Amino acid sequence: MTRPLIVGLTGSIGMGKSTVAAMFEAAGVPVFDADAEVRAMQGPDGELLPAIEAEFPGSTDASGVLREKLGERVFGDPAALARLEGIVHPAVARKREAFLIEHAGTPIVVFDIPLLFEKGGASAADRVVVVSASAEAQRRRVLARPGMTQEKFTHILSLQVPDAEKRARADHVIDTGTTLEQTENAVIALIGELKHAAENK
Known part of the structure; x- marks a missing residue:
């Protein structure tokens, strides 16, 4: 059985990655959204709740993970964060495998992974697509979000691989500053190119 060409889609905060992921999906390309899977598994009746509650008592209720309470427990505590990631990451990997099996007959699939470079996921992709815009456009979009401050934005950027480095490491760059x-x-032109590559791999 041939497997699809795996396209890793990433981009820093505010660069328009979700918009581009939706464009891939609208064009008929299956998209695996890692963040959405995590939210579902941590939401009401989510499959990760028992393990998270056992490890961090009081961090969940009927509505799912209490993000602020859990955040207080793991923020600034690398050992606690590692324990949480030890629960979440294997579950996401299982979902990703199931997604690949489900879409085994399609030429290309997209893995929408915000921290693709930061978490070392780029090696699992055949091609990496980085979504990018100017620093000014990025700043304007992010600061328009509810509850966002310049301090928060600066902190988030400090945790992410710089945009210039992402662009340099990408196989393809989609400019969302247009x-x-x-x-x-x-995106449509890139899909055509990727399908051609999938047929000839």
Whole structure:
């Protein structure tokens, strides 16, 4: 059985990655959204709740993980964060494997992974696509988000591989500093190129 060409989609905060992921999906390319899977597994009746509650008592209730309470327990505590990741990451990997099996007959699939470079996931992808825009556009978008401050934004950026380095390490860069139509045209053109590569791999 041939497996699809695996495309890793990533980009720093505010670069438009979710918008580009939706464009891939609208064009018929299956997209695995790692963050959405984690939210579902940590939401009401989520499969990770018993393990998280056992490890961090009082951090969940009927609504799912209490993000603030859990955040207080793991933020700034590398050992606690490692224990949490030890629960979450294997579960996400299982979901990803099931997704690949489900879409084994398709030419390409997209793994939407925000911290692709930071967490070393790039090696699992055949091609890496980085979504990027100017620093000014990024700053404007992020600071428009509810509850976002310059301090929070600076902290988030400090945890992420710089945009210039991501662009340098990418196989393809999608520029979202243009109109939505231009971005969509770039995505459609890239899908054609990736399908060609999938047929010849």
